[in-house]
Amino acid sequence: MIVVLIGGSGSGKSEFAENIALQLNTGKLVYIATMQSFDEESKVRVKRHQKMRQSKNFRTIECYTGLANVKVAKNTTALLECMSNLVANEMFSEEGAKENTLVAIKRGITQLAEQTDNLLIVTNNVFEDGFRYDEETTRYMKLLGEINRWICQMADKVVEVVHGVPVEIKNISDSIWSGRNLDETHN
């Protein structure tokens, strides 16, 4: 099964994704970490995530670029955290795929999906602040948007996380989802 978790910054999407990975897992748990820590702030951020998953028995694979090189064992549930960093790394870092980012990411995700029982992909909603950015950032937003659409089309389940609360977007019927149904909408 492929599950996509999307949310803004500080939305609680990572913690929610980890808990869902634990519930889906019937074999081995792998955490694919994409964030490089260049400065103090990103180190703190990485530490916070490490601490959060400390007791959850993930094996961590660091993968800043070249997702297609990641190999996992049979019966793995993998959590990719997160697509927004991976795309930025591929586009802008020295070792990145640069103009071939879309192809590299698609190949990586396809191969990972084939190897895993469950693949959970965390991605970021960076699209709603209403600012116009420079050309490079705009290119990044467009590409992340395209990749998000592609993985969500493939996914069995897509969940938006709002303040730690799951909001179902696509095809969710399992009892492990504690979110409310859309037919409970109140006007």
Place this chain on the structure above:
Amino acid sequence: MWLISGGAYQGKLEYVLTKKQISFDDIIDGENCDFQDLLEKPLVTHFHLWVKRMLLEKKDVAALVDQIIQENQDIIIIVNELGCGIVPIDAFDREYRETTGRICCRLAKDATEVHRVVCGIGMVIKHA
């Protein structure tokens, strides 16, 4: 406690006022309210601006939020959803956005109801 969230200018306050009868005198604004009001009044709007003020004053926001939840259990908190954009260049903007998000997760955990308002239309995303 209820948490009402959504983007700016989505009609969150109007939405709440269709659900609850609250007089205008009892509505406080995060931009300028006293802390004591947060412990007593039934409805605060622009709560993210209060978070911002507390960060600028170097206060322990999480501890103050705990106190609000404990002492004003029926408060309705209206907040803007801030996290759905490009990571800001300015360090304080990043801290403000991230902290507000974490505080909202904390509030949503305790809230009996979480409503999300888009274009004036509310959706109950949590109902304890």
